[in-house]
Amino acid sequence: xxxxxxxxxxxxxxxxxxxxxxxxxxxxxxxxxxxxxxxxxxxxxxxxxxxxxxxxxxxxxxxxxxxxxxxxxxxxxxxxxxxxxxxxxxxxxxxxxxxxxxxxxxxxxxxxxxxxxxxxxxxxxxxxxxxxxxxxxxxxxxxxxxxxxxxxxxxxxxxxxxxxxxxxxxxxxxxxxxxxxxxxxxxxxxxxxxxxxxxxxxxxxxxxxxxxxxxxxxxxxxxxxxxxxxxxxxxxxxxxxxxxxxxxxxxxxxxxxxxxxxxxxxxxxxxxxxxxxxxxxxxxxxxxxxxxxxx
Amino acid sequence: xxxxxxxxxxxxxxxxxxxxxxxxxxxxxxxxxxxxxxxxxxxxxxxxxxxxxxxxxxxxxxxxxxxxxxxxxxxxxxxxxxxxxxxxxxxxxxxxxxxxxxxxxxxxxxxxxxxxxxxxxxxxxxxxxxxxxxxxxxxxxxxxxxxxxxxxxxxxxxxxxxxxxxxxxxxxxxxxxxxxxxxxxxxxxxxxxxxxxxxxxxxxxxxxxxxxxxxxxxxxxxxxxxxxxxxxxxxxxxxxxxxxxxxxxxxxxxxxxxxxxxxxxxxxxxxxxxx
Numbered sequence: 290x291x292x293x294x295x296x297x298x299x300x301x302x303x304x305x306x307x308x309x310x311x312x313x314x315x316x317x318x319x320x321x322x323x324x325x326x327x328x329x330x331x332x333x334x335x336x337x338x339x340x341x342x343x344x345x346x347x348x349x350x351x352x353x354x355x356x357x358x359x360x361x362x363x364x365x366x367x368x369x370x371x372x373x374x375x376x377x378x379x380x381x382x383x384x385x386x387x388x389x390x391x392x393x394x395x396x397x398x399x400x401x402x403x404x405x406x407x408x409x410x411x412x413x414x415x416x417x418x419x420x421x422x423x424x425x426x427x428x429x430x431x432x433x434x435x436x437x438x439x440x441x442x443x444x445x446x447x448x449x450x451x452x453x454x455x456x457x458x459x460x461x462x463x464x465x466x467x468x469x470x471x472x473x474x475x476x477x478x479x480x481x482x483x484x485x486x487x488x489x490x491x492x493x494x495x496x497x498x499x500x501x502x503x504x505x506x507x508x509x510x511x512x513x514x515x516x517x518x519x520x521x522x523x524x525x526x527x528x529x530x531x532x533x534x535x536x537x538x539x540x541x542x543x544x545x546x547x548x549x550x551x552x553x554x555x556x557x558x559x560x561x562x563x564x565x566x567x568x569x570x571x572x573x574x575x576x577x578x579x580x581x582x583x584x
Numbered sequence: 585x586x587x588x589x590x591x592x593x594x595x596x597x598x599x600x601x602x603x604x605x606x607x608x609x610x611x612x613x614x615x616x617x618x619x620x621x622x623x624x625x626x627x628x629x630x631x632x633x634x635x636x637x638x639x640x641x642x643x644x645x646x647x648x649x650x651x652x653x654x655x656x657x658x659x660x661x662x663x664x665x666x667x668x669x670x671x672x673x674x675x676x677x678x679x680x681x682x683x684x685x686x687x688x689x690x691x692x693x694x695x696x697x698x699x700x701x702x703x704x705x706x707x708x709x710x711x712x713x714x715x716x717x718x719x720x721x722x723x724x725x726x727x728x729x730x731x732x733x734x735x736x737x738x739x740x741x742x743x744x745x746x747x748x749x750x751x752x753x754x755x756x757x758x759x760x761x762x763x764x765x766x767x768x769x770x771x772x773x774x775x776x777x778x779x780x781x782x783x784x785x786x787x788x789x790x791x792x793x794x795x796x797x798x799x800x801x802x803x804x805x806x807x808x809x810x811x812x813x814x815x816x817x818x819x820x821x822x823x824x825x826x827x828x829x830x831x832x833x834x835x836x837x838x839x840x841x842x843x844x845x846x847x848x849x850x851x852x853x854x855x856x857x858x859x
Binding site for chain 2: 357358359379380381383384386388389390399400401402405406409410412414415416417418419421449462465466469
């Protein structure tokens with residue numbers, strides 16, 4: 290039997306637990322006549338792992354930069370962790386945010402050890418030297434070690450970052466995003482430089498962070514087949530969100546057509562996948578000219 | 585050898601020049617790691633040459649040389665920082681335009697002044713041996729500002745050099761700090777003019793960190809090594825200058841070039857043997 294106190298406890302805690310980490314309302318980016326993003330509304334809860342898919346130029350990376358506070362939308366409203374994202378609140382909100390962008394054209398040629406790259410992700414790193422230089426580094430070192438362990442790069446701590454392979458550099462950059470234990474992690478094609486084994490491990494790690502640390506993860510990926518077993522939902526983006534499919538839900542074929550055109554084949558994978566559950570009809574191949582959804 | 589070193593340190597001219605020269609060496613070596621990290625070598629060329637306009641203004645309007653040149657250089661550096669963002673002009677082209685325009689203005693202003701008022705050779709190539717007490721005071725104040733800025737923002741500047749996008753996303757006020765960096769760079773450039781002149785200033789702001797780049801493995805190790813190379817180059821260059829009666833600025837730059845060659849050669853040998 291449930292007592293009155295129990296009910297009050299639930300009423301007091303559930304709204305706080307369920308308050309969205311990201312709340313986007315009617316976002317437009319770009320001119321009204323030629324918007325890159327338009328009428329985009331989205332709500333993501335604590336501990337949710339969302340994948341964003343869409344064709345080239347759909348505005349996926351732009352959306353991440355808007356959520357990260359790097360670009361200001363031309364219309365609409367953004368709340369992060371229940372607080373409105375404005376120039377005044379931006380730097381405070383960004384303390385709880387980890388962001389990994391696509392590294393176009395390689396990383397800069399700065400002489401740095403891998404551990405120092407990871408340390409840059411700590412909020413204390415950018416403080417004036419008199420505040421940090423003579424303070425004990427024990428806690429910081431423990432956080433760096435923990436982040437390196439998460440991406441399985443502990444053995445490379447003292448290696449020159451420039452001499453690491455592309456995949457290893459990517460894992461160090463991911464550790465940099467994770468080291469401050471962000472509440473929200475934004476990843477733009479994080480698996481681009483990784484081999485299939487490390488891709489798999491990356492998705493497993495992100496799933497674990499969502500389940501155990503209640504981290505919220507938003508990840509842009511091209512390969513929807515690779516992520517469906519791990520994410521909670523997939524947002525199909527092309528200027529606006531055409532469809533937001535939750536686990537166990539199918540993405541209708543007209544959504545695929547609206548996003549990618551007719552040149553796409555949709556092949557059923559297995560029942561746990563998002564997008565292909567009922568899909569006996571949908572799984573029929575339409576055309577094989579341009580890419581595929583599931584292999 | 586001992587006689588030479590004794591004579592060098594006993595010389596009144598050197599005694600007066602040594603403090604400002606070593607102070608400039610400390611400041612330029614510290615800033616040089618940011619010049620290399622942010623790829624600002626061409627900017628330092630542009631700002632140092634553009635400071636001729638400030639010197640020309642000072643000569644024409646009978647204003648104090650160093651302060652006028654300082655404000656001009658800082659102004660031009662800030663203009664370069666803002667130009668690419670505001671007008672869609674590439675920073676490289678902006679630097680080239682401002683560099684040529686302000687140098688042309690400086691040449692016209694200085695050519696109008698009487699020959700006695702301007703030591704053109706000193707302006708172009710530097711002469712720390714003619715440093716006045718007022719110059720030394722001005723260089724000291726400038727050094728304090730530059731070093732305090734580095735102590736406050738060096739790590740943020742380092743983060744920005746490594747990855748500007750992630751630095752912005754992690755809450756660093758990158759636009760504001762970029763302006764501060766450029767302004768401080770302008771100030772440093774003018775402080776070097778007395779030692780190395782408009783033409784050679786870039787050497788002081790590039791070579792120390794370039795020598796250290798082969799060996800440094802973090803911002804602090806680069807900073808320390810850069811300081812070591814810069815102090816060695818300055819002291820060695822001044823000794824050359826004293827011994828052979830060479831222009832001090834050119835002698836220091838030449839010594840730093842020699843150190844760079846040695847550092848590069850040693851790094852090449854070390855890499856070869858480790859493979």
